[in-house]
Amino acid sequence: MDGVTQDGDSVSRRHDGAQRSTSVIAYQPALDGVRALAVAAVLLFHAEVAGFGGGYLGVSVFFTLSGFLITSLLAAEVDTKGSVRLGAFYARRARRLLPASVLLVVLVMVASVTTDWFEGVTDLRAHIVGSLLQVANWVFLLGGGSYQELLQQAAGAASPLEHYWSLAIEEQFYWLWPVAFVGIWKLGRTMRGRLWLLGAVTAVFVVAAPVTAAVWGSDAAYWASPARAAEILLGAFLALAIAGRTVPSGWWVLAPIALTVLLVCIVVFPTSGGPAYAGWLPAIGVASSALLLGLQAASPVRTALSVSPLVWLGKVSYGVYLFHWPIFVVLNSDRVGVDGPLLFVLRIAVTLGVAQVSFTFFEQPIRRASSVGIRPTMGYAAAATVAVIVAAVVVVPGADSDYWSTSDEVTEAAALEIDDTPLLADPASDPASTGPA
Template sequence: MAVAAVLAFHGGFGWASGGYLGVSVFFTLSGFLITRLLLAEHERTGRIDLVRFATRRARRLLPASCACVAAILLATQLGAFDEVANLRRDLFGAVSQLANWAQLTSGRSYAEIFAAGASPVEHFWSLAIEEQFYLVWPLAFALVWARRSPAVRLRLAVAAFALLAVVPAVVARVWSADAAYLSTPARLAELFAGVVLAMVLQHRQVPAWLAWVAPAALVVFVALTVLTPSGHGWAYQGGLPLFALLSAALVAGLQVDGPAQRLLARRPLVAVGAVSYGLYVFHWPIFLLADAHPLGLHGGPLFLAKCVASGSAAVISYWLLERPIRRRAPRPRTTFAPAFGAIAVLVLAAAAIAPGPAPALGHVEASTAEKARIEPLPAGAPGLGTGPVPARPVRILVVGDSTGEVMGAGLVEWAAAHPSLAQVDVEALPACGLVTGGHYLDFLDQYRKACDERLEALPGDYERLHPDVVVVVIAAADTWDRRWGDGPGLRPTDPTYRTHIEDGYRTFFDAAVDADVPHVVWLRPAQIGTEPKYADPSFGDGGQALVQRTVEAAVERHPGRVEVLDFRSWFEGTAYPHDQAIRPDGVHLIPEVAARVATDWFGPNLVRIALR
């Protein structure tokens, strides 16, 4: 059930936007099963054999995950996954059981999982949290819980769950929404919901009426799978511990005979459950490969083919690898030496085969940037003139977010090749729009302070550079969820957020005009995503439309000084929008195409505007 929800979510179906909640069910079920094993072992032997426990977990989990990483390395050697920004880092995180932390420090949001260039081990974050829990919880149980009476154990577990339940909301507030989703401390409450359930049910007869709780919980789970948004919302703001209570109710209800237990006990579902771990491990890289090479399939048939391929890989792994290893006697010597050996081989192979970090967005060779940079304007320098060719190079200053960095880099390449036409300086920064203050709700908030400082420095740039054109290139930095003060996260269409947009844009455009910048150009952004279903929400909920109306108000206030250059309409008239190769992440053009766009359209249009 849980893995089916995840498959539907990763299949990109809009009706399964909350399918990632299946992972939360998996966490709670794991906490329940592992604790039940620990309780049974302690009752049977009076102690917890930590080495034997680790041996069993390694035999259960490592074969499939190592095989998956090996298959990914083979596919990489054959040319797959070449669009991943830093596959080497991702694979190191996967084999070291630190994938969630690797992803958190990568600068990539989990909400971007459907963007082109997604990592084939993106889903290993949840396996990493499981492994980290398996390392810590048995030791904590042996040292703290095992020495207490069952009643004291339960009270300690309930207290631990209550304490851990507030962690995700705190992490979301002081760190980011992504950290509330991906960090280990923020997900422990879901695991501990299963721990509490195992202790509650120890030596207790499960009441028969719980059989009817499971169907109700199952219905609520399905409803939340359909209604919960992807990439934002309550699951990213601290609400998952409450969902864990629903998962615990579902697991409890399945402990007694009833309609839900009988449904899930059917042979096909039991068979899927037996290979569910391998199905989860193998499915995501297979989904990515199928998307890259769909063989003429799309929609439902493509999803079915993905599931068949993933199921086949899981079955093969189960019968030829996982089951034979698990059936052997769990001796530490014959487990850990091969396990560490396999991990070492995979690390060395990843270092040799997987590509490392990609160049930073907007990277330009120093020699090229030097050729294109804006030179000091000498006293008595001529004006631009009014002819088709400027009397001196047009001085262009680019500001904005990471799309400004990329488009600006294209302009720099063009200007370096046409020094008589233009000189370009780029002062864009990641996640930097024109709206000041507040906090983003994800990892991008790390750029807020630098962005506000960059905006404060712009008047000095105008005085120093004397630009003929200031061009603003922002894709979505001013339409991401943001909060001000202690308030909740807001969408741009919220009245408070709308006021901040209007104030920020009015301040920027008025200041540029007051500084005697001849032309201020707003580049209307292209829609984010190579497919409409992967577009940034602001392109559908009115956020981008609000920004555009605010810019048009500035055009009306400053006719002839502020204008819109409609990149979106031009872009959609080309073959670019649906070509994943030229926008691997669905947002940023690759350098070659950014330079081509600058040469064919962007640069000439800025020169034309400057010569008016």
């Protein structure tokens, strides 16, 4: 889901006067395995499979993994090149994330005009604009709904873009974090100083999560960016803490312990309410960080998470997350005529097929188009975003402009009242009339 890939290129790192050594932000198959388990938990949750009421915690795992990978790449770049090329970073993120994201929004917009699949979603225009502007979480929060209500809605009234809230939080992080990281790197001067600064920032957002829940409520605790930032920053802190260092082999035990804790939480956390809506999600970030730390050392868990099926699912996890929810909304029991396990299998099969096609023929070719410069990349991204927003405003009705149908009140007000009184008098019935009518 996070769209962060692991670059297998070797990089050279130097730390605080230490001898330069060749280190590698190596491709770690086990991290793709973590992605696979996380997206599987989300799929099982959205499919309402019994025993996975806390499957939404897979999103938290993605957040922490994103912070870890992005910060690892930034630390390597600034340490070897002396600075972070912000333009190049944003261009890479745009090529990786925007194509499939914009494509799905366009498909949803076309379906909303040509079918009745989303006719009950009165705020679809706002959802489209919020998704494209990467502020969907705030749109949903200010819209007055709640994430718990997502699975309680009839399929025809569920927004096909509801899941963009998590993508928005990550994209906001991608915009802000590189600049903040450069500031921390310069102000900290030494690795210890940088860790203290990042630790302090992380601690502030850890506290912000329960405070947000207490002051602004459970919806804000789940959707508001400041309440979820700690989960990402915990991964970032871990990346900076182990940058250029070898993790002791004995720390592998953290992986099975953390994985067990996460699986237990996924099973026991309630769908509505509970710790996740009370500001305790940073604790899930701690468990996810422990898992990532344990996977830096060889272990049976790392081997198990590196098996080919999990690695494959992890590689296409962004597309799986992106396409699964609108597919789930469209393929309901009324439309396809099946229910239960058969419906689940159908939804998963279609989701995996669409994700693989998107990954192979759409996402990867654009992502690998590194010959396209920074300015053209960002220019194309901005132009595509603006064009789809304009199209959405023109063709998709807003919440207060249901112009696909006419209400009874409007029809009654516009109707002509008629009675039996003739518009012209009958001359034969009027003795006073002597001329032609």
